[in-house]
Amino acid sequence: MMKSDGTKRETPTLHNQAEKGQIAECVLMPGDPQRARFIAENYLADARLVSEVRGIYAYTGSCRGRKVSVMASGMGAGSMGIYSYELFQFYGVEKIIRVGSAGGLSPHLALRDIVIGTASSTDTGYALQYGLPGTLAPCGDFGLARKAFDYAEKKGLGCRAGMLFSGEAFYYEEEILRKWAQMGALAVEMESAALYMNAAKTHKKALAICTISDLVFSGEKCSVEERQNSFDDMIKMALSIIT
Numbered sequence: 001m002m003k004s005d006g007t008k009r010e011t012p013t014l015h016n017q018a019e020k021g022q023i024a025e026c027v028l029m030p031g032d033p034q035r036a037r038f039i040a041e042n043y044l045a046d047a048r049l050v051s052e053v054r055g056i057y058a059y060t061g062s063c064r065g066r067k068v069s070v071m072a073s074g075m076g077a078g079s080m081g082i083y084s085y086e087l088f089q090f091y092g093v094e095k096i097i098r099v100g101s102a103g104g105l106s107p108h109l110a111l112r113d114i115v116i117g118t119a120s121s122t123d124t125g126y127a128l129q130y131g132l133p134g135t136l137a138p139c140g141d142f143g144l145a146r147k148a149f150d151y152a153e154k155k156g157l158g159c160r161a162g163m164l165f166s167g168e169a170f171y172y173e174e175e176i177l178r179k180w181a182q183m184g185a186l187a188v189e190m191e192s193a194a195l196y197m198n199a200a201k202t203h204k205k206a207l208a209i210c211t212i213s214d215l216v217f218s219g220e221k222c223s224v225e226e227r228q229n230s231f232d233d234m235i236k237m238a239l240s241i242i243t
Contacts, residue, residue: 013086016058016071018050023091024060024069026242028235029084031100031191033057033072035231039099040070043235056083066243073098077124077166077194084195088202095144095205097238098195101227102164102187102210105177109212111222112230113158114237115187116140116148117208121180122166122193130201138196141205147241148209157233162186164208166193177216187212207241209234 011020030036036057040047044061051058051071058071071087073080080098087093102115109115120138127136145161152159165177165185177188192208199206211230214221222230 011090012051013090015053015056015082016051016086016091017053018058018091020091022050022060023058023071023087023093024067025092025094026066026068027087027093027096028068028070028238029073029080029096029098029195030070031073031075036070036072039235043239044068044070063239064243068239068243073191073195075170076190077122077126077168080191081126081194081198084206085198085202088198088204093204095141095242096195096199097144097242098191098206098208098210099234099238100189100191100208100210101213102189103214103216104187104212105165105181105216106160106186109160109186109215110158111212111215111220112226113160113212114152114230114234115164115210115212116145116152116159116161117164117192117210118142118145118161119163120166120192120196120208121163121183121185122168124166124168124193126194126197136197136200138193138200140192140196140207141199144205144207144241148207148237151237151240155233157237160186164189164192164210166190174217188216209238
């Protein structure tokens with residue numbers, strides 16, 4: 001049951017067993033719980049599991065002397081919406097960086113390129129809850145995006161910044177995605193719009209950084225090894241802008 005935002009809630013929440021203070025102010029958020037575990041085990045020092053409700057792992061450790069958490073979002077706007085909202089609203093989180101994969105829509109993208117989502121268009125109904133008399137344009141935080149792009153240029157990474165299409169579905173007719181590409185969407189994924197809306201609602205900061213794991217219109221896909229290598233670049237980029 002969806003509850004009103006008007007009542008004060010304590011931690012733990014229904015979806016997160018961590019106590020207040022066990023989650024860092026900066027959180028990396030992959031979709032996949034196994035990726036959350038991988039990040040914790042390979043990029044954070046002294047990482048410990050602080051929540052595993054419904055198989056959504058959350059870890060807190062440190063990187064370069066700064067406390068950092070990593071927590072999975074699950075798939076889609078609904079799942080991202082719940083977890084990121086609770087982090088912002090009830091756990092005192094100030095920044096969330098989504099780190100995930102996306103399907104390339106732009107002809108200028110190659111496999112393993114990184115896309116920094118400066119904005120996120122969507123066909124979801126997530127914004128309906130706000131009762132706005134118009135159409136919301138969810139945007140990533142400019143300061144975080146600028147740091148991420150500067151990092152990519154310094155490291156010589158294939159990277160583009162621009163609009164993501166955050167879809168309600170995973171399987172789309174090609175014609176629909178071509179229309180989004182014609183409007184300038186660089187890549188398609190499923191979580192960034194809800195994340196950006198929650199950040200706007202709670203006056204916090206968020207950014208989606210995605211690696212291109214497949215090219216939608218050509219059918220090209222990364223191998224398992226290529227996915228892992230590009231994932232490494234993305235995580236290092238994300239950590240560089242919050243530590």
